[in-house]
Amino acid sequence: MARVTLADVARAAGVDMSTASRVLRGEATQRVREETRARILKVAGELQYLANPLARGLRTQRTDTLGIVVPQLDNPVFASAIRGAELAAARLGYSLLISHREPGETATTIAKISQTNRVDGLLVASLDDDEVLRTDLASAEVPFVLMNRILPGARLSVVLDSRAAARKAVDHLTALGHRRIVHLAGRAGGFNARERLQGYRDGLAAAKIAYDEDRVAVAGYTAEGGALAMRALLSQKPTAVLAATLVSAAGAMATLHEAGLRIPEDVSVIGLHDAPVAAMLYPPLTSVAMPTEEMGRVAATLLIRALAGETPDPVPPLPPGDLIVRRSTGPLLP
Amino acid sequence: MARVTLADVARAAGVDMSTASRVLRGEATQRVREETRARILKVAGELQYLANPLARGLRTQRTDTLGIVVPQLDNPVFASAIRGAELAAARLGYSLLISHREPGETATTIAKISQTNRVDGLLVASLDDDEVLRTDLASAEVPFVLMNRILPGARLSVVLDSRAAARKAVDHLTALGHRRIVHLAGRAGGFNARERLQGYRDGLAAAKIAYDEDRVAVAGYTAEGGALAMRALLSQKPTAVLAATLVSAAGAMATLHEAGLRIPEDVSVIGLHDAPVAAMLYPPLTSVAMPTEEMGRVAATLLIRALAGETPDPVPPLPPGDLIVRRSTGPLLP
């Protein structure tokens, strides 16, 4: 159990702790004789020395650890953002501490992780309202970068270009000949929901289809929400539907099946975001991939640069990935 | 940024650091005058004092933090085990540090988390072979509890009763009149796979159905595996299938759809484990719920007790939860 200390190494190598520290830390100005250096390294290796991070952190006031707070773990979007953040962090010498904030939970998670777990900075994703998030963030004791949303006043955030993604999805649909396209929107008032709705309208406009607000229903980010919203939109006799997420697309598909409508013969369905679960639905869902892993990567990189004292420029929204055509979309049949 | 130290509080309250430490820590033998006590508490509150966990940990050699390492995050099984562990840990005054071990990753995760992230103990879930896991664990610098599997030599582990779960699923199928039941098995050689196969055989035996190894195919834990295994078993003309997991069930359903077989009219499908995704499949999947959250809870509790110096008895497998009847299973039609 991490028994061997720096003092042990120093003693065994016949040098002072400070010298051992210098070489073991790979200090820039290596004012150490090569011979001594080698000896210390050798001894440290033999003894399997590992610095005690607590002692080091106490002394340096840094932990080389980033925290990431997500609203839920079993969500491909956040899972892959975590992966990206972890990779980037590791590459830059940081480790990542994952934390999740349960839906009903009070605003303590951010405070807790930034206080009890000693992180140098925080990556935060949240589904909360602006006000709630702002309050949470106020208790952050460290610099942070927001993921997947913006918040007035929070300078550093990395978001996906949901508008372009929705546009891309609608383009696919219109190219297939669809014109009665309904939209299952995200959480009312949310940043991404707004963007996606705008992209939906962009796509409609590009195909010279008039926008009709009766063809939009709020589905939120649950399967039930998607099912309900789809049910409400059935009266519009849509030939295609753009769902804001995979999950709401799944809900919508359940409603369509129940209504005896065939996918894609009667109604095409497309979702935003891609993940393995898209292929597990029936029929496999066509979707626009989103660079969620890159989002995590970029966010971590940004944060680490900010931690290093730089003042990085805000990054533009990350453009959507490929359109993954599976079997839930097809040409408009006469 | 956690600027205010114990010394600040002590000074402001006009007492010695050691006294302040005693009351702030809520030490058992509170040999402190009530008046002094109140004053210290008041000052600490005003100053918003928060102990520096690095300093405390360095001194006490404990961090009151548990690590949990899972093979994947976006898997409902592990996500809910994490939730359970977190709840139990929080209740017992510990916080939880989540880490995941990417599939291809070398055996460093356990070593890393137990060394660089100061944890008092580890909760570990793994899909690796015994040998690999054993090697990994050898580098653990702290006590650990295994989740969802056993490993000869590792005394503390908490598993689900997969055998009983599979039996329960088969009972449902046989009660519906099915007799040609195939099994999509888990990873060959795996603990859970073995248990589930045994439960499958138990269920068959109870219904006086002869076991036929041609009716079992290894699907592993992916949708593709499930699809492939299902395809291989189609020649058995099954009327029902027991999939080892939700994901392999989803794969199997895709194969059945492709083959033009209706679910459940032609073939009933049941999976083990329940999660929201089960309801998103088409048709919604009948499954046997498993107490994965409890698994996390129990594992964390066990670990904390072990950390406290107790030698807790091994816990028996956790019995399966309810049979959730959705629409993928139905009576055998003539």
Next chain:
DNA sequence: TTGAAAGCGCTACCAC
């Protein structure tokens, strides 16, 4: 090129 020494902020032991 190397060593000595002063803490980082806290706890725990011992003295008063």
Next chain:
DNA sequence: GTGGTAGCGCTTTCAA
């Protein structure tokens, strides 16, 4: 009941 004080293991001046 309360205060002094010695470190936990490390980094980082500053001297030598």
